[in-house]
Amino acid sequence: MDFSDFYETFFEEAEELLADMERHLLELDLESPDPEQLNAIFRAAHSIKGGAGTFGFDVLQQTTHLFENLLDHTRRGELALRRDIVDTFLETKDMLNDQLDAYRQGGEPDPEAFERICKVLQQIALDEMGQGLEGAGGAAPEATAPQAPAEAPAAEPRPEPPVESVPPAAPAPAEGANLVVALLKVGDKDRELLIEELGHLGEIKGQGGDAERYEVSLATESDRDEIEAVMCFIVEAEQVEVREASAPQPSASAEAEPPIAAPSETASAKTTPPAVVAPAKAADSAKPAAKPAAKPKAAAKGGETTSIRVPVNKVDQIINLVGELIITQSMLDQTVSELDNVSNGALVNGMSLLQRNARDLQESVMSIRMVPMDYVFSRFPRLVRDLAKKLDKDVELVTEGESTELDKSLTERIIDPLTHLVRNSLDHGIESPEAREAAGKPRTGRLTLSAQHQGGNILIEVIDDGAGLNRDKLLAKARENGLSVSDAMSDDEVWQLIFAPGFSTAQEVSDVSGRGVGMDVVKRNIQEMGGHVEILSRPGQGTTTRIVLPLTLAILDGMSIKVGGEVFILPLSAVLESLQPRQEDLYAMAGDDVVLKVRDEYLPVVAVHQALDVAGACTEPTQCIAVIVQGEGRRYALLVDDLLGQQQVVVKNLETNYRKVPGVSAATILGDGSVALILDIAGLHRLNQSKQQVGYEQRRHAPTHHLPQTEKEVEPS
Amino acid sequence: MSEMNAASAAAVDADSREFLVFSLGDEEYAIDILKVQEIRGYENVTRIANAPDFIKGVTNLRGVIVPIVDLRIKFHFDSVEYGGQTVVIVVNVGERVVGIVVDGVSDVMTLTPEQIKPAPEFGVTLSSDFLSGLGSLEDRMLVLVDIERLLTSDEMALVENVSE
Structure with a gap:
């Protein structure tokens, strides 16, 4: 069965999920984390795991699996969040991104990185909760060849510490009961569809079989009737058999799952009889956790129907056609305007109506291409957080006007220049907390990203409350670089100097910025988009870089x-x-x-x-x-x-x-x-x-x- | 190259083909009718500066910007006038749409392979590379132009790779 058609959808969705995850991780209040957010993070990991399993991306699946388990503890309050744990989670998220990219390019993710992240996650589980992660046996240290997970863990649960000391709450109980869905005489195509559907209903713990009888074991909170009802959309009712997996008896559960695709999963299912190890706790914690998880899922389902994924070229075609319509309309308009108003009243009225409708149509069509600036801004909290940490600065990021809309093609092209400006502001603009205190400013610097419409343009500003540009330093540097400058130059002209190629006033080159390549590239990029950059700066008060862009290139x-x-x-x-x-x-x-x-x-x-x-x-x-x-x-x-x-x-x-x-x-x-x-x-x-x-x-x-x-x-x- | 071979091969082997016959001065030319998109009047052409003289400029063909080439100038005709008879044949060559200015369109002719004679080796202004043959029709002679090859050639300067 060739899945490649669905790959792209999975990658796109996974990317969105990861972006969501990051956003939630960054927003988390460490003191009193919002359970909704914790759930959202968990769900993101969970969904990716499901997809990865379906498509056979083993490394991704195993990583998300470990991650998911940790997150599961977190959302149930068994694991207290700390800044460094969140950092690790973010790192894991990056790793997932890398793995996703690797798969997207048709390769396999870096096994070393995979191993490392597994160890880190294990360590957290051990340190924080005094126990390993279930499912680790297959994935952790010995999994040097993650793309071919050893069969061993499936065959017999290893008596290794991480596996043995299984945590009381595996994902299975959190999701509800274990069911085995048997598909009888279902074709390949239908089977894939069914499995995908089952994935929506719960977590697929394993699958296998042949065309005659294909069994899928599922951890779900849906009941038998629900599952049957969903399946009947695709196949006949008699082709589906749903029965309870005997969860409390580990051995039975394993037997109930015939040849299993995900060995580590089986191991976990087998060795994780939560009811046996800590029955009370599992039952208690599973119920409340399962509920909130279910609700947003339903909401997401409802949300799906309200948006459509459309290839950009289709939209462009519509935009072109509407453009033609507008031209034709104005041609007609010109002809009609030469006619006598009185004898052609109806025509003239019709024309003005047509004009209005055509303009409205154009506006709404153009708005299809528009995406909110949030799409761009949302990638900065992470960047700012990491950079500030690296530079030992306290920086608070404020974003304004996230809902301001901009042409999609422009948002994609603005990200790089904007990233550069933000880096610059953090590196050169905002001072160290000590320097800020000495200057009588709050220790925490403030970086503002704002977007607003101004006529047919969009105004994007990167504002910092740092030291501002140093006129003398800039002039001195310019002379050093052999640029022709004079002391009589206006501030504006001096600020423009930083856009000269090879210009950098950083005292020393850091890996953040200061190589002098960049600002000229920023400027060129923005000019290519039909926009321009302005700099406003006041010594001691900060610098504002203002990008003015047309809303669209069409x-x-x-x-x-x-x-x-x-x-x-x-x-x-x-x-x-x-x-x-x-x-x-x-x-x-x-x-x-x-x-x-x-x-x-x-x-x-x-x-x-x-x-x-x-x-x-x-x-x-x-x-x-x-x-x-x-x-x-x-x-x-x-x-x-x-x-x-x-x-x-x-x-x-x-x-x-x-x-x-x-x-x-x-x-x-x-x-x-x-x-x-x-x-x-x-x-x-x-x-x-x-x-x-x-x-x-x-x-x-x-x-x-x-x-x-x-x-x-x-x-x- | 294969285009040319295919065209000449087709001219010899295939059954009758249809050609659109147009006049440049007193001469009659013909192009493969399958390349023709439409025929329209010569109007509203916006000049393009610094282009070769035979490129008259661009025009708006229902929202598409189409370059207009005057074959009479390209073929060094003495008389280049723009009147009521002057028409533009819009042709599809490759992925492109190009308009060619001619003195008039007369008719559509069907030529059998026997009527298409190989083009002689001559031509300074119109290289025989751009001809798919000569059509003989009683006392008339039609110059069969391989319009696709002509318009995408370097010397027409219509395609990017010839930019100076």
């Missing part, structure tokens, strides 16, 4: 400009201002370069008509409009004929049917159905430079007049 706020007879779009986020250049502010430089002085800043002038060969455009700079734009961290003055206005445009890829065009980032379709090119500012500047270079060469070598290609085409003959 739609762009553009400014349409006119050059000659052609319309182009500039990304509005790049436009700073526009002005009419005065002759006295224009300075010619060597060659054909011209710079424009704007508020004491000399900006290279890029004549759009020149870069893009537009005929009939305004060529006299003082007659044109200069649009001051920012691209790749530099500012330029673009010479254009006219500004037409601002509009949202749907970004269309030029490369789908054509290819990359220098100076152009993409295209869009205007309301009249024509195509307009979206300009790439830095590319335009490069284009202009190469043009000037070519022009210069031509004037030098070929005095004959160069006939531009545009003229040739127009000439009729």
Whole structure:
């Protein structure tokens, strides 16, 4: 039976479960842990174990099994939580992640790491409760080849200490009764389905058999009728036989389970007759624990039906189609607006209705791609906790605006830059508790991650209340690195220095940050997403790094400009201002370069008509409009004929049917159905430079007049 | 390469094939009708700067940005006019959609293998690599263009790998 189709689902679910687990672990109040949370953590481990067992991921299953047992003790208050125990749990969770990744890549997890984590978990059980973990016999020290668990433990319970001193409460009693479900003459496919269903109902303790009779032993709190009812959805009632496994008699229980897939499990089932070892306690603790475990499970079931997993490309297709609809609608709108309102009243009304519906549709479709920032922020508590510990700092993480939504593709790309900024804040920003105390600040530093919408943008801030950036140090470092700086630079400009490649002011390189690679990468990444980074810093009060991103990449706020007879779009986020250049502010430089002085800043002038060969455009700079734009961290003055206005445009890829065009980032379709090119500012500047270079060469070598290609085409003959 | 072989092999072996016949100046050309997506008027083309002269620009084909190539310029015709008869044949080549400007579309012809003669080795402007043969039809001669090969060739500069 090939499971590979289901693998991906399992991996995704397991990942989500692990993320959940981590969140709960981090939120745990060590003094008085919330039983709901403990249960949630337990359930996560339990579900992963179930899935791992089904798919035959032995190492994962065994690890989760050990983990689950510890968690089980925890949630029943038999194991007091301490910070170091939670740390171990987190480490285990990481290990599970690693194992999951290994399986995902079709490999086997690192056996050494597995062994180590097993020992650690065992140790906790021994130290804290004076007993080993059941099921350890198969998994612990001697399991050097975890992918092929020894048959031995299944055959005979070993008299080894961890196995012998079985804890009174194995997962089985916690889950209720042991049942054996026999499947008679059930095909492979149906059997898998049934086993999966059984997995939902309880914990599969073992399975085996042949097509005639396949037995699954199940620890569940569902009763026989319930199980039969579920099974009957898939097979005939007479194909299913449910009976009680004789739990109180260990030997009987083992016999009742024919060839068993999970040996260590059997060992546990066999040697863990809880009723025998500590009957009263098991019974007592099992009941209350089982109840809360059952309730949220049902809730989760209800939750499943309210969401669907859809491949992103399907969503993108819908978004594209809606984009077309909007374009068609605005084309129609333009036609209708030329009609007489009175005689075409119904049509005009219909059009405005269509417009509203189309916009609503677009908005809701775009919102499908939107995910809350919580998706991003949720990975930071762990990071901050670990880093703070490593750096011996006390840091409190505050997140704000977790529900702010952002395009999924952007959330994925923002994680790395944000991680870097958080690391930086912790490493360089927030001081050590001693230094903070000396500065009259609370010992515990505060790192705030916030997200909010601002117009069509999302504002993500990383705020620390640390020492702030040191202007003098930055300037000194910049000089050392050979950057041209002056003491007259504004604070903003000085802060921007940290984005220069190879720039780091850390006293010494740590493994947290300080290698000087990074901030420039952060900036580049964010610029690639169409956003930009700002830094606000006050000495002694902290630093705020602000990332401004567009909400989505599919739609762009553009400014349409006119050059000659052609319309182009500039990304509005790049436009700073526009002005009419005065002759006295224009300075010619060597060659054909011209710079424009704007508020004491000399900006290279890029004549759009020149870069893009537009005929009939305004060529006299003082007659044109200069649009001051920012691209790749530099500012330029673009010479254009006219500004037409601002509009949202749907970004269309030029490369789908054509290819990359220098100076152009993409295209869009205007309301009249024509195509307009979206300009790439830095590319335009490069284009202009190469043009000037070519022009210069031509004037030098070929005095004959160069006939531009545009003229040739127009000439009729 | 295999595309070309397949095309010429098909031209020889298979039964009759259908071709869309179009005119460039006074000459008649034909392309495999299965490559044709639609025929539309020449309008609303947005120029692309710094592209070869035969690339007229891009247009909006129901939300898809499609490059428009003028074969008359590419084939060095003297007379390049844009009038009511000027049409754009939208063709599917590979994964791409490209529009080609021609002087007019006349009809759809079915050619039997006997009517397709091998293309002679000639051509400076139109390499015989891009021809799948010559169609002879009584007193008419159709130049059968392997449009896919032509449009994805380096010299058309429509595909990325030829970027300077």
